[in-house]
Amino acid sequence: MHQRRISLGLARRYCKEVSYELNGKEYFSIGFKNDSGGYELRNPYFKASSSPKDITTFNNGAKEAAVFEGFMDFLSFMAIHKNQQQFQRDYVVLNSASFFEKARPFMEQHEAIRLYLDRDETGQNYSRYALSLSNKYQDESRLYRHHKDLNEWIMNIGKIQNKNLVPKLR
Incomplete structure (x- = not known):
């Protein structure tokens, strides 16, 4: 950790x-x-x-959901927002991008769905797909656009020389 x-x-x-x-x-x-x-x-x-493989959801009764491919990205998000009220949003950890469709019913209960998917081809394809479904989906991966995923960005924050490259978090 x-x-x-x-x-x-x-x-x-x-x-x-x-x-x-x-x-x-x-x-x-x-x-x-x-x-x-x-x-x-x-x-x-x-x-x-281990079996059975599935998504992980945290339902706090919020109007907004944050979606992550893996739990390290979820934990990274929680670390970034450690001083904020965590119950302002619900969370979905796909545990595999292939579970995107399975997670859609939970995601689409929300007014806003923020996607923190990986910056690889699979993650970007799912982000584009989601954006084509509804304007409720928002691709937040621009936050870590120079890294593979949110956790890799977190691991490298201290190594960025130009502080202007570090975007402000929502």
Whole structure:
């Protein structure tokens, strides 16, 4: 978490330590629970998920939703906004871009949907698709336009020499 610039306190709020056995050896990962009870699993050497794989939603009864491809981007967003009221919006972590359609019913309950998807081809294709569906969708990836995703941007904020390159957050 330290490498990802996520505080342990924040990580403990949303994640658990998960142990698992693989080929007779026991391993540990950070686990982020999805809506079906499965986990996204991460450690420095391993990126996977347990069954069942699903989206993760946080429904605070807000009019606005923020959408992330992965939980590290979600945690990065929460770190950026640590001093703000977190219940001003609902959150969707897709846990895979391929779950975009599955998440649409939850997303479209909102008046505004802010997309923080990856800057790769898949993420940008889903952002363009969403923008074609409704003007409720807003692509927020310009915030980290010189990076792969929100977490990579957070990890590199201190390395940016020209402070004018760092956009203001909403």
